[in-house]
Amino acid sequence: MTYVPGSAPDLDAADPLAPLRDRFVGTESDLVYFDGNSLGRPLRATAERIGGFVVDEWGGRLIRGWDERWYDQPLVLGDEIGRVCLGAGPGQAFVGDSTTVLLYKLVRAALGGAPGGRDEIVVDTDNFPTDRYVVEGIASELGLAVRWVEVPADAGITPELLAPALSERTALVVLSHVAYRSGWLADAAAITAQVHEAGALVLWDLCHSAGVVPVELDAWGADLAVGCTYKYLNGGPGSPAFGYVATRHLGLRQPIQGWMGHRDPFLMGPGYDPAPTVRRFISGTPPITAMLGLADMVALIDEVGIAAVREKSVALTEYAAGLAEELLGPYGVTVASPRDPAVRGGHLNLHHDRMREVVAALWERDVIPDYRDPGGLRIGLSPLSTSFAEVEAGVRAIATEFSERVGRS
Amino acid sequence: MTYVPGSAPDLDAADPLAPLRDRFVGTESDLVYFDGNSLGRPLRATAERIGGFVVDEWGGRLIRGWDERWYDQPLVLGDEIGRVCLGAGPGQAFVGDSTTVLLYKLVRAALGGAPGGRDEIVVDTDNFPTDRYVVEGIASELGLAVRWVEVPADAGITPELLAPALSERTALVVLSHVAYRSGWLADAAAITAQVHEAGALVLWDLCHSAGVVPVELDAWGADLAVGCTYKYLNGGPGSPAFGYVATRHLGLRQPIQGWMGHRDPFLMGPGYDPAPTVRRFISGTPPITAMLGLADMVALIDEVGIAAVREKSVALTEYAAGLAEELLGPYGVTVASPRDPAVRGGHLNLHHDRMREVVAALWERDVIPDYRDPGGLRIGLSPLSTSFAEVEAGVRAIATEFSERVGRS
Numbered sequence: 001m002t003y004v005p006g007s008a009p010d011l012d013a014a015d016p017l018a019p020l021r022d023r024f025v026g027t028e029s030d031l032v033y034f035d036g037n038s039l040g041r042p043l044r045a046t047a048e049r050i051g052g053f054v055v056d057e058w059g060g061r062l063i064r065g066w067d068e069r070w071y072d073q074p075l076v077l078g079d080e081i082g083r084v085c086l087g088a089g090p091g092q093a094f095v096g097d098s099t100t101v102l103l104y105k106l107v108r109a110a111l112g113g114a115p116g117g118r119d120e121i122v123v124d125t126d127n128f129p130t131d132r133y134v135v136e137g138i139a140s141e142l143g144l145a146v147r148w149v150e151v152p153a154d155a156g157i158t159p160e161l162l163a164p165a166l167s168e169r170t171a172l173v174v175l176s177h178v179a180y181r182s183g184w185l186a187d188a189a190a191i192t193a194q195v196h197e198a199g200a201l202v203l204w205d206l207c208h209s210a211g212v213v214p215v216e217l218d219a220w221g222a223d224l225a226v227g228c229t230y231k232y233l234n235g236g237p238g239s240p241a242f243g244y245v246a247t248r249h250l251g252l253r254q255p256i257q258g259w260m261g262h263r264d265p266f267l268m269g270p271g272y273d274p275a276p277t278v279r280r281f282i283s284g285t286p287p288i289t290a291m292l293g294l295a296d297m298v299a300l301i302d303e304v305g306i307a308a309v310r311e312k313s314v315a316l317t318e319y320a321a322g323l324a325e326e327l328l329g330p331y332g333v334t335v336a337s338p339r340d341p342a343v344r345g346g347h348l349n350l351h352h353d354r355m356r357e358v359v360a361a362l363w364e365r366d367v368i369p370d371y372r373d374p375g376g377l378r379i380g381l382s383p384l385s386t387s388f389a390e391v392e393a394g395v396r397a398i399a400t401e402f403s404e405r406v407g408r409s
Numbered sequence: 410m411t412y413v414p415g416s417a418p419d420l421d422a423a424d425p426l427a428p429l430r431d432r433f434v435g436t437e438s439d440l441v442y443f444d445g446n447s448l449g450r451p452l453r454a455t456a457e458r459i460g461g462f463v464v465d466e467w468g469g470r471l472i473r474g475w476d477e478r479w480y481d482q483p484l485v486l487g488d489e490i491g492r493v494c495l496g497a498g499p500g501q502a503f504v505g506d507s508t509t510v511l512l513y514k515l516v517r518a519a520l521g522g523a524p525g526g527r528d529e530i531v532v533d534t535d536n537f538p539t540d541r542y543v544v545e546g547i548a549s550e551l552g553l554a555v556r557w558v559e560v561p562a563d564a565g566i567t568p569e570l571l572a573p574a575l576s577e578r579t580a581l582v583v584l585s586h587v588a589y590r591s592g593w594l595a596d597a598a599a600i601t602a603q604v605h606e607a608g609a610l611v612l613w614d615l616c617h618s619a620g621v622v623p624v625e626l627d628a629w630g631a632d633l634a635v636g637c638t639y640k641y642l643n644g645g646p647g648s649p650a651f652g653y654v655a656t657r658h659l660g661l662r663q664p665i666q667g668w669m670g671h672r673d674p675f676l677m678g679p680g681y682d683p684a685p686t687v688r689r690f691i692s693g694t695p696p697i698t699a700m701l702g703l704a705d706m707v708a709l710i711d712e713v714g715i716a717a718v719r720e721k722s723v724a725l726t727e728y729a730a731g732l733a734e735e736l737l738g739p740y741g742v743t744v745a746s747p748r749d750p751a752v753r754g755g756h757l758n759l760h761h762d763r764m765r766e767v768v769a770a771l772w773e774r775d776v777i778p779d780y781r782d783p784g785g786l787r788i789g790l791s792p793l794s795t796s797f798a799e800v801e802a803g804v805r806a807i808a809t810e811f812s813e814r815v816g817r818s
Binding site: 024025026031033035038039041042046047048050051054055058059060062063064065066070096097098099100101104125128129130132133134136137138141228230236237238239240241255256257258259260262265266267268269270271272283284285286287288289290293363368370372373 | 433434435440442444447448450451455456457459460463464467468469471472473474475479505506507508509510513534537538539541542543545546547550637639645646647648649650664665666667668669671674675676677678679680681692693694695696697698699702772777779781782
């Protein structure tokens with residue numbers, strides 16, 4: 001298969017996953033959606049059953065729903081995400097809270113379990129803002145230092161870049177598996193081993209990899225992880241995050257001691273006694289309604305297999321990158337993402353100084369990428385809901401916008 | 410109107426709010442639901458429009474929904490809850506996270522703003538478990554002391570009980586406006602003034618009062634508050650909590666520094682600079698889908714007025730209490746709640762040593778109260794979805810269960 005302009009129909013015809021696109025809401029329209037990495041499209045199945053959930057489960061079972069199903073749902077769904085998307089055996093993953101809150105809880109938990117005398121948290125400068133802000137806040141409150149690792153804007157963290165930051169002072173390393181701007185795909189296995197070699201723990205942010213890139217938390221030997229569910233797991237706006245704590249760390253304590261993390265929530269007695277399982281990382285009443293879309297998407301990824309999802313993801317991003325070079329390169333647009341798919345996740349960043357106005361104009365014509373400062377147009381290609389034709393239409397629309405603004409070089 | 414067995418039909422006929430019951434899912438069935446204070450029934454409007462939300466807003470607007478509406482939704486809905494249910498002027502309330510997480514954030518924020526040298530947090534022994542656990546965890550991590558106030562199991566906190574616990578060491582007082590077991594309704598205005606007199610701050614837990622009992626946060630001079638939305642605000646299982654921070658405290662800092670609390674979330678630059686508004690108390694991406702049911706119920710309460718809701722709530726609980734004394738008293742069941750409606754919220758606690766097995770048997774016959782140890786059957790009467798006939802059927806069913814187990818005294 002060749003990735004040249006005009007080959008979209010052939011690519012779609014040859015794509016065994018192409019028929020799945022119809023399962024998503026809105027794919028019948030001409031809208032070009034390049035933001036599946038910010039908010040995935042809903043499955044039609046979710047739209048159809050969510051009203052039924054309200055009537056039959058919430059309205060029909062009422063408070064009995066907690067005993068019958070909901071109480072265990074954060075762990076049941078955590079195990080499913082773990083099995084299908086994270087390479088995580090049962091009893092380690094859970095769903096609840098926002099990514100930010102889970103980052104706070106798990107960073108605090110990790111620091112409570114770090115070897116004594118270690119006073120540095122290592123983060124890269126291009127990590128997602130919330131990761132940086134959470135770590136800075138915790139470091140400030142605990143009297144620790146943040147050790148920053150500078151990474152190139154069009155790539156990301158490597159063992160070589162990380163090495164100088166690791167020392168006997170390192171307590172915890174917080175990194176994104178896929179960088180939110182460049183799409184850089186870190187060598188998580190190598191970095192996890194490297195961090196362990198330095199005697200520290202590592203927490204992986206999987207927001208931009210869960211559901212699109214194979215993740216192997218257990219095989220990497222990862223310590224902790226968090227991730228979004230509204231991106232490639234199509235959970236809907238603000239759907240709850242997932243967390244992962246390796247079995248060997250289930251004794252760690254997190255700071256937000258709530259009734260749902262208690263050994264026996266309905267005992268309601270004096271004193272907090274944390275559950276001996278991963279349930280101890282849950283705090284309050286879990287958001288059940290908000291888990292429905294996510295559960296549907298995990299089931300679909302399970303049906304297809306994450307390897308096939310990744311294969312299509314690579315094909316889509318390769319096609320987008322090739323088209324961008326061919327059609328947008330002449331206007332001075334550069335691919336500010338790794339060109340080698342082996343070190344690239346599911347999205348691409350295209351750079352140009354005038355990209356902010358171009359993105360605004362694209363939105364007006366129903367072509368929806370993300371803008372990320374400075375000068376970045378982000379193409380996030382959710383593999384099961386995106387066609388090659390959509391990619392080609394979108395890149396051509398970007399070219400049209402540039403042709404109206406900028407001369408070809 | 411008389412509150413004697415058999416008067417339910419007359420009471421329902423005279424109830425101007427009775428027709429509203431039809432607006433809730435499931436009210437056409439014979440099920441007796443005494444647990445609206447744990448999980449309110451869904452509105453039919455919510456069931457009908459939630460699928461449409463998935464298709465038209467999430468699926469139709471996709472990422473554009475954030476710019477168009479969702480980004481401000483936690484504050485817009487916070488203001489609505491504030492206006493309709495909390496007596497709170499705009500710019501002080503917000504929606505997001507679980508009650509437990511909000512308790513953590515606001516207790517930590519309050520302690521950061523407490524006068525120096527104060528090292529005690531005051532809590533009553535019958536406060537909801539999560540409030541106690543959160544406070545104990547924070548006290549432990551910050552090296553503060555928890556000062557416990559013992560309260561009677563069938564009543565709750567009063568200025569007289571609180572007085573000996575307050576001193577120049579008190580930093581913060583955390584109390585429930587309505588006690589989760591007894592239903593005791595605290596004199597929040599008097600207690601707030603008393604706490605301020607002692608130079609401390611007060612955080613009110615409104616989980617069991619928001620939407621059923623008039624709350625006047627601004628008039629009380631309250632400092633901070635949190636509350637559930639899945640109880641009397643019918644938001645659905647695990648719907649997000651609300652928080653309130655009085656305008657004069659908007660400079661406080663909360664510890665979970667996330668991108669959505671930043672002054673400019675999409676700047677994504679280095680360093681956390683909190684929003685100058687109540688937005689700073691938000692951490693991660695807010696749970697939009699989970700706010701739909703809640704928004705519908707707040708609109709309904711606005712239509713009716715919280716005073717009318719309270720009036721019906723008092724009538725329902727008075728009827729339930731009267732029936733319980735008449736029909737259950739002979740079996741040794743006692744009303745373990747205040748008998749005076751002026752100091753009682755929207756639920757009643759009935760006590761008997763064999764109540765656990767009675768509640769289990771009631772569930773089998775589609776009569777659904779809550780069980781709360783020790784020996785408590787909790788009748789939570791959501792005013793707009795509960796009829797007097799339902800109350801009478803439920804209390805008669807309890808009587809039948811006791812008649813099969815216990816002799817009349």
